[in-house]
Amino acid sequence: MFRFNVNSTYLFKIALLLLLPSVQMSITCAQTTMHPLANAKAVIQSGQARFTVLTPRLIRMEWTSTAPFMDKPTLTVINRNLPVPKFSSSVENNDLVIRTEELELRYKTGSGKFNADNLVVKALTPPHFFSWSPGKAQKGNLKGTSRTLDNYDGDYHIWDKKKMELEDGLLATDGWTVIDDAQKLLFDNSEWPWVTNHPAKDYQDFYFFGYGHQYKKALYDYTQIAGRVPLPPRYAFGYWWSRYWSYSDNEMRDVVENFKSHNVPLDVFVIDMDWHQTDSLRTKYDVFDQTKHWTGWTWNKRLFPDPANALSWMKTKDLKVTLNLHPASGIAPFEEPYQRMARALNFDTSTRANIPYEGSNKKFMSSLFDQVLHPMEKTGVSFWWLDWQQWANDKKIPELNNTWWLNYVFFTDMERRNTTRPLLYHRWGGLGNHRYQLGFSGDAVISWKSLAFQPYFTSSASNVLYGYWSHDIGGHQFGPGSDQKLDPELYVRWMQYGALSPIFRSHSSKNANLNKEVWNFSGQYYDALKNAINLRYELAPYIYTMARKTYETGISICRPLYYDYPEDEEAYQFQSEYMFGDDMLIAPIVEAMDKGQSKLKVWLPEGNNWFEWHTGTLLKGGQKVKRSFSLEEYPIYVKAGAVVPAYKQTKNLSVQPDKSVIAIFPGADGSANVYEDAGNSKKYATEYASTSIISKYLSGRKQEITIRPRKGTYPNMPLERTYVVRLLGAEMPRSILVNNKKMNYAVEPGINTWNYNGKDLSVEISLPETNCARQQRITVQYDENDKIDVNTGLVKKFRQLSKTVTALKFKDADIILPELVGRCEETNRSLSYYPSQFYKNLRYFESQFSNLSQAIIETTNKDNVKWFEEQLDQLKNN
The missing domain is CATH 2.60.40.1180 (Golgi alpha-mannosidase II)
Incomplete structure (x- = not known):
C-alpha cells in the first residue's frame, strides 16, 4: 500500500509527532455514530499540509498555520475513519505524490498554503480525465436544492420577481467537486454532541471528490463521511392528509371516517397551527418580530376539549399524528408549560415576559423537550412538523443556521430516547441535513408551472442526498390574478405525480375553495384521485425496498436519469423525467389535456425495453416517442422483465x-x-x-x-x-x-x-x-x-372502447349495438371466460377494430357516428 523513501519516512515521523495530541473520538448517538479521526494508515503529512485518502475518489486536503490539525466532527463531516483504500505515497522531485486507483495528487512540499501553483489533482482513469487546482471554477454543476418553494410559481418568485437559483450540489459534469469545510462549526464530544465554534486560525480543509461520471459512487462516498440517509418508518410512505384549517376534534374524526367510508387508505393526519392556543392581542407581529399566533405550545380547548382522548382515538385507527411548530417566539406567559419552563431555566417570571427561544443553548432546548414536547408525545403526537424558518441564523452563534440546527436537535432527541425510528418533517438547512430525512417544501403557487417544476426540483435534490421532499400536492395558495378555483384536472395530475414522489401529502392554505378531499370530486376525477392513492399503496413494498437502498447507497428513490445514463445527452435535457427506484422511469404530465388526451414527448434510454404500464405497450429503448394519455393513465415506464413487489389492498402501512x-x-x-x-x-x-x-x-x-x-x-x-x-x-x-x-x-x-x-x-x-x-x-x-x-397498446384500446361504448349509450339510449361492436367491446371479458379461444378472440378484435365506426352507421345518427369515430381515432396517436 505504501512506498516510502528517505524523504517520505522523515515526513511520516513529523506526522506522528503532530498527531500525538489528537484523541480518537467515537461519539455515538443511537444510530448516528461519529468517527471523526481517520485511520493513521490513510494519513500522509508534509509539514503543515496533511492529506487523508478516504476512498479511491475522495481525498481530504488540509493546511494549517499552527498545529494541531482539526480532528473533530463538523456539522457536515462526521466520519473519517473509513476502510483504507489501496494507494501509494512518495516524494518525486520535491513533490509529494499520492496515487489511488483513480486519482493522482501532487503537492510541492514546503510550499505553504494550497494554491494553483503547488497543488494539482488529476484523474487517472478514462474516459473522463480532468485536472483540478485550488481556485479552478466548476462549469457543470448539476445543482442541489433550495430551502423552500414558498411563493414560487414554478421557479419564479411571485413577490421578489426573481427566478430560483438552486444551491450547488455534489455532482458536476466536470467530474469533480470540492467541499470547503474549513470554517464549518464543530460538534463537541459530549453525550449529546452539541455545536461549538471552529478554532480561529488560518486553516484550509478541502474534501476533493474526483469521480468522472460515476455519480452514484460519488454520492456513496459522501455518505461515508457525512453519514447515511436514515430509513424513515414504513408509515411515512403512505398517504398524508394535511390542510391549514382550524380542525376541531369532531371535524378531524369526520375526515377520518370519510376516508374509511370511501375506502381510501390513510397513514398520517397532519394538524396545522390552529391546534394550539394563542393570546388575544390583535397586533400582526409579536415582540420577537414574528407573525402573531404562529408560536404556541398549549392545546386550544375550544377545538380539542380533551386532546389526549382525540389522539387516542386516532391511534385506534392506526393513524400517526403530527403537529405544526413555530418555536421562534419562545414560551409566552399564557402558555400552559410556562411555569415549568421557567423553573427549569431559573427564569424570572415577575415581568411576565416570554421565555426567549435559544436554539444553541443546550439547557433551553433540553428543557423545551422535557417540559413541553415530551409530555405531548406521550399523549400520542407521533412526530413534529418543524415549520419555522424565519430567522436565518442563531442569535448567539451567528454562523449557525437555525433551520439546520433545529433539524439536528429535534431528530437526535428522538433518536436518543425512542425505540421507534425518529422522524422529522422540516425545511432544508444545507449540507448534512440529509441525516434528518423528510423535507417540507413550503407554500408553492397553485399552477401548472409549479407542477412542472417540482419533478426537477425533487430529483435534483438527490444530488445533496435530500431525497425525501414532501410537497403541498395540489399547490398551497392561489397566485395573483387567479380565479381562486382549483382546477380538478390539475389536481389529478398533481396527485398522480405525488403518488410517485418521495412523500405523498396533500396540503393547502386556509381557503374555503381548496377542498382537496377525494370525496369532493366526482366522476372521472374522483376515480382518478382514488386510483392515484391506491397506486401508491400498491407500490408500497417496492418503495420501501428502494428506501432501504437509499440507506445503504445514498441513491434517492427519485433521481435524475443521468445517474444511470451519464453519457446520454438526453439524460440531462429531459429534466422532468426521473427514475423512481431502480426499475421505473416517470415522465410527468404537466400540461392540460387536449381533446381528452395529454400529449408529451418521452425519452426512453437505450439498454432496456420499457413497458408503458397504463397502456400495456412495450416500447424499445434508445428513442424519443410521442405518447398520449387519458386522465386515468400516467406515463410510468417499467424496465422489461422487472420484478416489482406490491400490495393488493391495504388499510394503511401500519397494518x-x-x-x-x-x-x-x-x-x-x-x-x-x-x-x-x-x-x-x-x-x-x-x-x-x-x-x-x-x-x-x-x-x-x-x-x-x-x-x-x-x-x-x-x-x-x-x-x-x-x-x-x-x-x-x-x-x-x-x-x-x-x-x-x-x-x-x-x-x-x-x-x-x-x-x-x-x-x-x-x-x-x-x-x-x-x-x-x-x-x-x-x-x-x-x-x-x-x-x-x-x-401493443391493447390495454388502452380495451379501456377506451369500453368508455366510448358506454358514453354512446348515454347519447342514444335506444341504440342496439351491432354484433361486431358488442363482441369487440367485450373482448377483455371473453378472454377470461374462454381460455381456449384466447388467440381467436384477440385476432378478431385486432382485425375488426378499424371497422367499428362503420358498423354503427345504421344504428345511430351522424353526429354520434362522428363523435364515436373521433374517440377511437385518438388511439392512433400512440
Missing part, C-alpha cells in the same frame, strides 16, 4: 395486508430482492429480512418464477405468507405448475388457482399460504404452436 403481490413485467428476465422489517424499529440496520425472486424465460415457451427462502430475521416476523404472482402483459398460459403440481384455472380469483384478467392482459397466480423458509417455483407453459404480441 400488514394478508397477501403480497409479485408483479412481473414482460419482455426480459428479471429479479428482485424484496426488503422487509418491523416497520418502525430503530434496529433496522441489523434486524431485517429479504426475499430473492427470479423470473426467467426458458426454451419451449416456458417462464419460470422462483421465490427463494427468505433470509434474515426481525421481531414478530410472519413465518408464513400468501403470494399472488401477477404476470403483466402475458398471453393466456396453457398450464401452470406450482412446485411441480398443476394448478387449476378459475374465471374469478381464488386461493390455489390462477385466472386471467382480460382488462390488463395479466395472469394472476394465487399461491397457498406457505412457510417463508421454503422455496417456491412456478412454471408457466405458454402455447408452443401459437403466439401473439399482446403488448
Whole structure:
C-alpha cells in the first residue's frame, strides 16, 4: 500500500509527532455514530499540509498555520475513519505524490498554503480525465436544492420577481467537486454532541471528490463521511392528509371516517397551527418580530376539549399524528408549560415576559423537550412538523443556521430516547441535513408551472442526498390574478405525480375553495384521485425496498436519469423525467389535456425495453416517442422483465395486508430482492429480512418464477405468507405448475388457482399460504404452436372502447349495438371466460377494430357516428 523513501519516512515521523495530541473520538448517538479521526494508515503529512485518502475518489486536503490539525466532527463531516483504500505515497522531485486507483495528487512540499501553483489533482482513469487546482471554477454543476418553494410559481418568485437559483450540489459534469469545510462549526464530544465554534486560525480543509461520471459512487462516498440517509418508518410512505384549517376534534374524526367510508387508505393526519392556543392581542407581529399566533405550545380547548382522548382515538385507527411548530417566539406567559419552563431555566417570571427561544443553548432546548414536547408525545403526537424558518441564523452563534440546527436537535432527541425510528418533517438547512430525512417544501403557487417544476426540483435534490421532499400536492395558495378555483384536472395530475414522489401529502392554505378531499370530486376525477392513492399503496413494498437502498447507497428513490445514463445527452435535457427506484422511469404530465388526451414527448434510454404500464405497450429503448394519455393513465415506464413487489389492498402501512403481490413485467428476465422489517424499529440496520425472486424465460415457451427462502430475521416476523404472482402483459398460459403440481384455472380469483384478467392482459397466480423458509417455483407453459404480441397498446384500446361504448349509450339510449361492436367491446371479458379461444378472440378484435365506426352507421345518427369515430381515432396517436 505504501512506498516510502528517505524523504517520505522523515515526513511520516513529523506526522506522528503532530498527531500525538489528537484523541480518537467515537461519539455515538443511537444510530448516528461519529468517527471523526481517520485511520493513521490513510494519513500522509508534509509539514503543515496533511492529506487523508478516504476512498479511491475522495481525498481530504488540509493546511494549517499552527498545529494541531482539526480532528473533530463538523456539522457536515462526521466520519473519517473509513476502510483504507489501496494507494501509494512518495516524494518525486520535491513533490509529494499520492496515487489511488483513480486519482493522482501532487503537492510541492514546503510550499505553504494550497494554491494553483503547488497543488494539482488529476484523474487517472478514462474516459473522463480532468485536472483540478485550488481556485479552478466548476462549469457543470448539476445543482442541489433550495430551502423552500414558498411563493414560487414554478421557479419564479411571485413577490421578489426573481427566478430560483438552486444551491450547488455534489455532482458536476466536470467530474469533480470540492467541499470547503474549513470554517464549518464543530460538534463537541459530549453525550449529546452539541455545536461549538471552529478554532480561529488560518486553516484550509478541502474534501476533493474526483469521480468522472460515476455519480452514484460519488454520492456513496459522501455518505461515508457525512453519514447515511436514515430509513424513515414504513408509515411515512403512505398517504398524508394535511390542510391549514382550524380542525376541531369532531371535524378531524369526520375526515377520518370519510376516508374509511370511501375506502381510501390513510397513514398520517397532519394538524396545522390552529391546534394550539394563542393570546388575544390583535397586533400582526409579536415582540420577537414574528407573525402573531404562529408560536404556541398549549392545546386550544375550544377545538380539542380533551386532546389526549382525540389522539387516542386516532391511534385506534392506526393513524400517526403530527403537529405544526413555530418555536421562534419562545414560551409566552399564557402558555400552559410556562411555569415549568421557567423553573427549569431559573427564569424570572415577575415581568411576565416570554421565555426567549435559544436554539444553541443546550439547557433551553433540553428543557423545551422535557417540559413541553415530551409530555405531548406521550399523549400520542407521533412526530413534529418543524415549520419555522424565519430567522436565518442563531442569535448567539451567528454562523449557525437555525433551520439546520433545529433539524439536528429535534431528530437526535428522538433518536436518543425512542425505540421507534425518529422522524422529522422540516425545511432544508444545507449540507448534512440529509441525516434528518423528510423535507417540507413550503407554500408553492397553485399552477401548472409549479407542477412542472417540482419533478426537477425533487430529483435534483438527490444530488445533496435530500431525497425525501414532501410537497403541498395540489399547490398551497392561489397566485395573483387567479380565479381562486382549483382546477380538478390539475389536481389529478398533481396527485398522480405525488403518488410517485418521495412523500405523498396533500396540503393547502386556509381557503374555503381548496377542498382537496377525494370525496369532493366526482366522476372521472374522483376515480382518478382514488386510483392515484391506491397506486401508491400498491407500490408500497417496492418503495420501501428502494428506501432501504437509499440507506445503504445514498441513491434517492427519485433521481435524475443521468445517474444511470451519464453519457446520454438526453439524460440531462429531459429534466422532468426521473427514475423512481431502480426499475421505473416517470415522465410527468404537466400540461392540460387536449381533446381528452395529454400529449408529451418521452425519452426512453437505450439498454432496456420499457413497458408503458397504463397502456400495456412495450416500447424499445434508445428513442424519443410521442405518447398520449387519458386522465386515468400516467406515463410510468417499467424496465422489461422487472420484478416489482406490491400490495393488493391495504388499510394503511401500519397494518400488514394478508397477501403480497409479485408483479412481473414482460419482455426480459428479471429479479428482485424484496426488503422487509418491523416497520418502525430503530434496529433496522441489523434486524431485517429479504426475499430473492427470479423470473426467467426458458426454451419451449416456458417462464419460470422462483421465490427463494427468505433470509434474515426481525421481531414478530410472519413465518408464513400468501403470494399472488401477477404476470403483466402475458398471453393466456396453457398450464401452470406450482412446485411441480398443476394448478387449476378459475374465471374469478381464488386461493390455489390462477385466472386471467382480460382488462390488463395479466395472469394472476394465487399461491397457498406457505412457510417463508421454503422455496417456491412456478412454471408457466405458454402455447408452443401459437403466439401473439399482446403488448401493443391493447390495454388502452380495451379501456377506451369500453368508455366510448358506454358514453354512446348515454347519447342514444335506444341504440342496439351491432354484433361486431358488442363482441369487440367485450373482448377483455371473453378472454377470461374462454381460455381456449384466447388467440381467436384477440385476432378478431385486432382485425375488426378499424371497422367499428362503420358498423354503427345504421344504428345511430351522424353526429354520434362522428363523435364515436373521433374517440377511437385518438388511439392512433400512440
